Amino acid sequence: MATSAQDTLQSRFLSPAARQRKAQLIEQLASMLGSRLSTGEAVREQHGHGEASGRTYPPDAVVWPESTEEVSRIVAACAQHEVPVIAFGAGTSLEGHVSAPYGGICLDLSRMNQVLDVRADDADCVVQPGVTREQLNAYLRDTGLFFPVDPGANASIGGMVSTRASGTTTIRYGAMTRNVLALQVVLADGRIVRIGTRAAKSSTGYDLVRLLVGAEGTLGIITEITLRLYGIPEAMTAATCVFPDLQGAVDTVVEIIQSGVSVARMEFLDEHQIRACNRYSQMNLPEQPTLFLEFHGTADSIDGQTTRAEEIARSHGGAGFQWAAAQEERTRLWKARHSAYFAVRAYRPGCDCLIADVCVPISHLAAAVAAARADIDAAGLLAMIVGHVGDGNFHVMFMLDPAVPSEKERADRVYDAMIDRALQAGGTCTGEHGIGLGKRRKLVQEYGGEVVGLMHSIKAAWDPQGILNPGKIFLEDGR
Numbered sequence: 001m002a003t004s005a006q007d008t009l010q011s012r013f014l015s016p017a018a019r020q021r022k023a024q025l026i027e028q029l030a031s032m033l034g035s036r037l038s039t040g041e042a043v044r045e046q047h048g049h050g051e052a053s054g055r056t057y058p059p060d061a062v063v064w065p066e067s068t069e070e071v072s073r074i075v076a077a078c079a080q081h082e083v084p085v086i087a088f089g090a091g092t093s094l095e096g097h098v099s100a101p102y103g104g105i106c107l108d109l110s111r112m113n114q115v116l117d118v119r120a121d122d123a124d125c126v127v128q129p130g131v132t133r134e135q136l137n138a139y140l141r142d143t144g145l146f147f148p149v150d151p152g153a154n155a156s157i158g159g160m161v162s163t164r165a166s167g168t169t170t171i172r173y174g175a176m177t178r179n180v181l182a183l184q185v186v187l188a189d190g191r192i193v194r195i196g197t198r199a200a201k202s203s204t205g206y207d208l209v210r211l212l213v214g215a216e217g218t219l220g221i222i223t224e225i226t227l228r229l230y231g232i233p234e235a236m237t238a239a240t241c242v243f244p245d246l247q248g249a250v251d252t253v254v255e256i257i258q259s260g261v262s263v264a265r266m267e268f269l270d271e272h273q274i275r276a277c278n279r280y281s282q283m284n285l286p287e288q289p290t291l292f293l294e295f296h297g298t299a300d301s302i303d304g305q306t307t308r309a310e311e312i313a314r315s316h317g318g319a320g321f322q323w324a325a326a327q328e329e330r331t332r333l334w335k336a337r338h339s340a341y342f343a344v345r346a347y348r349p350g351c352d353c354l355i356a357d358v359c360v361p362i363s364h365l366a367a368a369v370a371a372a373r374a375d376i377d378a379a380g381l382l383a384m385i386v387g388h389v390g391d392g393n394f395h396v397m398f399m400l401d402p403a404v405p406s407e408k409e410r411a412d413r414v415y416d417a418m419i420d421r422a423l424q425a426g427g428t429c430t431g432e433h434g435i436g437l438g439k440r441r442k443l444v445q446e447y448g449g450e451v452v453g454l455m456h457s458i459k460a461a462w463d464p465q466g467i468l469n470p471g472k473i474f475l476e477d478g479r
Contacts (some may be wrong), residue, residue: 007101025080184224217469270384459474
């Protein structure tokens with residue numbers, strides 16, 4: 001990679017010579033893929049942004065491979081012509097991961113959506129990257145197993161690996177980092193490699209699987225994933241509990257964790273978010289700071305866990321418990337939580353939604369959330385707070401009027417302050433959304449130039465031409 005911030009990726013991928021190479025490549029790929037290549041403007045626009053990433057950067061063409069071998073041939077052709085290649089799953093990422101700021105070829109992997117193998121005795125499975133989370137669990141239903149990582153969106157498994165996804169169940173089952181055993185990957189020159197094993201553990205050399213989990217498509221194109229599965233619990237019970245203030249809710253979270261209560265989900269919604277959810281999901285929850293809880297286990301063990309959790313919550317002012325053991329009621333409850341983003345969009349129609357994401361040590365959570373709320377109110381902004389509070393991760397969803405640019409400026413200042421406080425507390429600028437385009441400078445702020453330089457040296461070794469998802473994670477000068 002070149003070192004000038006202005007003429008590195010720009011000159012390489014957007015120069016007249018680069019445009020000519022792209023045209024030659026598209027002609028070559030069209031002869032290979034036929035109707036599975038599109039240069040239509042609408043299709044390109046659709047693939048030029050994620051769920052809430054702001055500006056659209058369309059690719060020059062979109063292709064739909066159907067096998068690892070096709071991915072290999074496409075990537076090898078891109079390498080030959082020095083053209084960017086960007087993997088695309090369900091398009092639900094939030095930091096511009098799937099956009100194409102330097103054009104290139106978008107690899108839409110949605111047709112590689114087969115569950116290839118399920119080994120119930122070993123509690124693992126092999127899937128293609130286009131398989132979605134809900135599709136996988138529907139397929140597994142009769143096996144007595146399930147895949148627990150739940151970011152809310154019906155994301156593709158390949159995208160979840162690439163962004164190191166987590167979500168509502170992380171407190172019990174862990175994030176993607178814990179649950180990916182092995183990968184098949186197409187490298188930047190088109191070679192196909194397999195990394196990892198199905199063994200429960202290994203001490204053989206560098207852990208390349210963990211390196212690829214969260215690499216955001218900058219080191220290789222994932223074409224097969226071996227996942228850890230879990231037995232479907234005998235019993236599940238969900239509950240909501242309201243609090244007079246934020247502090248009581250967070251103190252409850254901390255004590256539940258410290259007490260050893262085995263909770264599977266523990267989510268926080270502030271009163272503003274509850275109001276939006278009530279309106280959107282037609283619920284009647286009290287409009288107060290609220291915890292959503294879920295417990296997994298045997299019927300006997302759950303009784304004890306829920307009793308202890310309720311005692312702890314009441315000691316911190318919790319009240320208004322609503323329990324849901326039936327699947328239909330639990331599904332309705334969690335559907336409202338997962339619809340929080342859409343509830344926000346509906347609450348202020350036509351708004352732009354900026355979703356902030358930080359993660360702090362649990363002891364700093366109450367102060368971080370309270371400070372964020374105070375900053376939001378002082379800035380005169382409309383925003384809701386939700387969080388996977390069991391692991392210290394919370395989000396602020398700013399609803400911004402696109403006709404009032406100062407709202408975005410104020411939201412950015414609030415978000416910057418959130419990140420500053422998170423880093424001062426020993427936390428991180430992103431608990432689960434990743435870096436993408438949006439947080440490249442924050443990565444440098446968090447780790448410093450020397451550490452980010454080490455990361456970039458890995459990128460340069462795996463992708464010396466810089467064609468894999470260029471512009472993501474690192475600033476143009478490689479810092």
